[in-house]
Amino acid sequence: MLVRLEPDSSEPVARRVFRELRQAIVTMRFQPGQPLSEQEVAGQLGVSRQPVREAFIKLSESGLVTIRPQRGTFVVKISVKQVMDARFVREAVELAVIRRASEELSPGVIGSLRANLQAQREAAADQQHERFLALDEAFHRSIALGVECEYAWRVVEETKAQMDRVRYLSLPQATPLDRLIVQHERILDGIEARSPDNAEAAMRTHLREILKSLPELAQRFPDLFDSDAAATQPIRPA
Amino acid sequence: MLVRLEPDSSEPVARRVFRELRQAIVTMRFQPGQPLSEQEVAGQLGVSRQPVREAFIKLSESGLVTIRPQRGTFVVKISVKQVMDARFVREAVELAVIRRASEELSPGVIGSLRANLQAQREAAADQQHERFLALDEAFHRSIALGVECEYAWRVVEETKAQMDRVRYLSLPQATPLDRLIVQHERILDGIEARSPDNAEAAMRTHLREILKSLPELAQRFPDLFDSDAAATQPIRPA
DNA sequence: TCTTGTCTACTACCATACAAGTCGGGATGC
DNA sequence: GCATCCCGACTTGTATGGTAGTAGACAAGA
Numbered sequence: 001m002l003v004r005l006e007p008d009s010s011e012p013v014a015r016r017v018f019r020e021l022r023q024a025i026v027t028m029r030f031q032p033g034q035p036l037s038e039q040e041v042a043g044q045l046g047v048s049r050q051p052v053r054e055a056f057i058k059l060s061e062s063g064l065v066t067i068r069p070q071r072g073t074f075v076v077k078i079s080v081k082q083v084m085d086a087r088f089v090r091e092a093v094e095l096a097v098i099r100r101a102s103e104e105l106s107p108g109v110i111g112s113l114r115a116n117l118q119a120q121r122e123a124a125a126d127q128q129h130e131r132f133l134a135l136d137e138a139f140h141r142s143i144a145l146g147v148e149c150e151y152a153w154r155v156v157e158e159t160k161a162q163m164d165r166v167r168y169l170s171l172p173q174a175t176p177l178d179r180l181i182v183q184h185e186r187i188l189d190g191i192e193a194r195s196p197d198n199a200e201a202a203m204r205t206h207l208r209e210i211l212k213s214l215p216e217l218a219q220r221f222p223d224l225f226d227s228d229a230a231a232t233q234p235i236r237p238a
Numbered sequence: 239m240l241v242r243l244e245p246d247s248s249e250p251v252a253r254r255v256f257r258e259l260r261q262a263i264v265t266m267r268f269q270p271g272q273p274l275s276e277q278e279v280a281g282q283l284g285v286s287r288q289p290v291r292e293a294f295i296k297l298s299e300s301g302l303v304t305i306r307p308q309r310g311t312f313v314v315k316i317s318v319k320q321v322m323d324a325r326f327v328r329e330a331v332e333l334a335v336i337r338r339a340s341e342e343l344s345p346g347v348i349g350s351l352r353a354n355l356q357a358q359r360e361a362a363a364d365q366q367h368e369r370f371l372a373l374d375e376a377f378h379r380s381i382a383l384g385v386e387c388e389y390a391w392r393v394v395e396e397t398k399a400q401m402d403r404v405r406y407l408s409l410p411q412a413t414p415l416d417r418l419i420v421q422h423e424r425i426l427d428g429i430e431a432r433s434p435d436n437a438e439a440a441m442r443t444h445l446r447e448i449l450k451s452l453p454e455l456a457q458r459f460p461d462l463f464d465s466d467a468a469a470t471q472p473i474r475p476a
Numbered sequence: 477t478c479t480t481g482t483c484t485a486c487t488a489c490c491a492t493a494c495a496a497g498t499c500g501g502g503a504t505g506c
Numbered sequence: 507g508c509a510t511c512c513c514g515a516c517t518t519g520t521a522t523g524g525t526a527g528t529a530g531a532c533a534a535g536a
Contacts, residue, residue: 037486039486047520057295058299061299067488068488068528069487070529088387088390089334091334096330149326150323155396287492289490307497307518308517
C-alpha cells in the first residue's frame with residue numbers, strides 16, 4: 001500500500017509522511033472508514049512511530065482522519081454535509097478573491113491564465129485527467145496568488161481536501177471537461193473585462209458544479225459515505 | 239508565567255497545553271517575538287516535552303508561532319498583512335453566513351441574540367471589557383451555528399486568532415463599545431427584516447472596524463509588529 | 477439462550493533517551 | 507588587535523519503552 005520513503009535529510013520526515021498519507025487519502029487509495037495504525041504505517045514507510053503520530057494529528061486537523069483515543073485512527077468517511085460545508089466556505093472565499101482579481105489582477109497574470117486555459121484544452125483533448133486536475137488547481141491558485149491572497153488560498157486548499165475525494169471518485173465518468181473549461185473561460189473573461197459581477201457569477205456557477213454529481217455518488221457508493229441524514233435530502237445550493 | 243496543570247485525566251494533556259498556550263498568546267501574555275522552548279514550557283507546566291511539542295505544531299498551523307528547526311520556536315510578531323489577510327477571509331465567510339442567516343435563521347435564535355445584545359449593553363455600561371469580548375464572540379458564533387455553518391465558524395475562529403491579538407492590544411483605549419453594539423444591532427435588524435442586503439452591509443461595516451485602529455497600533459507598538467512593508471502603506475479595505 | 481466477567485491483543489498517549497543541527501564565546505594562531 | 511577554529515550549551519527532530527485504556531473473543535454461570 002505504501003512504499004518506503006527514500007532517505008532525504010532536506011525535509012523533516014514527519015512532513016513527508018503527512019504529505020504521503022494525505023495524497024493517499026484524497027486520491028482514494030485509502031478507503032474511507034479504513035483503520036490506520038501508527039505502527040503499521042511506520043513499518044511500511046520505514047520510519048518510527050513518532051513522525052507518523054504527528055502526521056496523524058495534522059490529518060485530523062484537516063478533517064481527513066479521526067483519532068479516537070485508545071481505540072485507533074480511521075480515515076473519515078465522506079460526509080455529504082462536510083463536503084457541502086467545505087464548498088460553502090470555498091465559494092465565499094473564492095468569490096471574494098475573484099472580485100478583487102477582476103479589479104486589479106495584472107495583465108501578465110491574465111496572460112499566463114490564458115496559456116493555462118489552452119493547456120487545459122489540450123489535456124482534455126488527450127483525455128489526461130490527472131493533468132487536467134493539476135491545471136485546474138493551478139488556474140484557481142494563480143488567480144488567488146496574483147492578487148496576494150496567499151492566506152485565502154490556504155483556506156481554499158483546506159476546503160479542497162474534502163472536495164477532492166469526491167472529485168477523484170467522479171473521475172472516470174466525470175463531468176465533461178469541456179464544460180469546466182468553458183466555465184473557466186467565462187471567469188477569465190469576467191476578469192479581463194474588469195467586471196466583478198460577471199466574474200463572480202461565472203465562478204459561482206463553476207463552484208456549484210460539484211453539487212450536481214454529489215447526490216448520485218452518495219447513492220452509488222454508500223459504503224464510502226457517512227450515513228448522515230442530509231445524504232438523502234434535497235441539496236440546497238448555498 | 240505559566241502554572242502547573244492540575245491532573246485531570248479526562249482530557250488529553252496535549253490539548254490542554256495547546257489551549258493554555260494559545261490563550262497566553264492571543265491575550266498578549268506572551269509577547270510577539272518571544273522565544274518558546276519545549277523544555278522550558280514542559281517544565282513550567284509539569285509535563286514532558288512530547289505534548290508540548292504537539293501543541294507547538296498545532297500553534298504553528300494556526301500561524302501563532304513559527305518553528306525553526308534546530309533553532310527554536312518563537313511567538314510570531316503581529317503582521318499587518320497577516321491580519322489584513324485574515325480579515326479578508328473572515329469577511330468573505332461571515333458575509334456569506336449572514337446572507338444565509340437573514341433568510342433562514344429561526345425566530346428562537348433571533349430572540350436569544352436580542353438577549354445577548356442586551357447583555358452587551360450591560361457589560362459596556364459596567365466597563366467589563368473581557369465580558370463584552372466573550373459576548374461579542376458568542377453573538378457571531380450563534381449566528382453561524384444557528385444556520386448550521388459549523389465548519390464556516392471553525393474557519394472564522396482560525397482567522398480570529400490573528401485578529402484577537404490586535405483586539406486585546408486596543409482594549410484599554412478601545413473602539414467605543416457603544417459603536418460596536420449599534421453595529422451588532424444593525425446586523426440583527428437586517429436578519430430580522432429578512433433583508434440579506436441590509437444584513438450584509440451592516441456586517442461589512444462592522445468587520446472593517448478593525449482597519450481603523452490597525453495602522454495606529456502598528457505605529458505605537460513597533461516592537462510587537464512584524465516590519466513588513468505594508469505597515470506603512472495605505473490600507474485598502476478589501 | 478443470554479448475560480457477565482476475564483483475558484488478550486490492540487490502540488493512542490506520554491515520558492525519556494538519543495541524534496543532528498545552530499549559535500555564541502573563548503582559546504589559539506597570526 | 508584581529509580573524510579563525512573549535513567546543514559546549516542550547517535548540518528541534520526522531521526513536522523507543524512503558525502505561526492506561528478499549529474492543530472483542532471466549533468461557534463460565536444464571
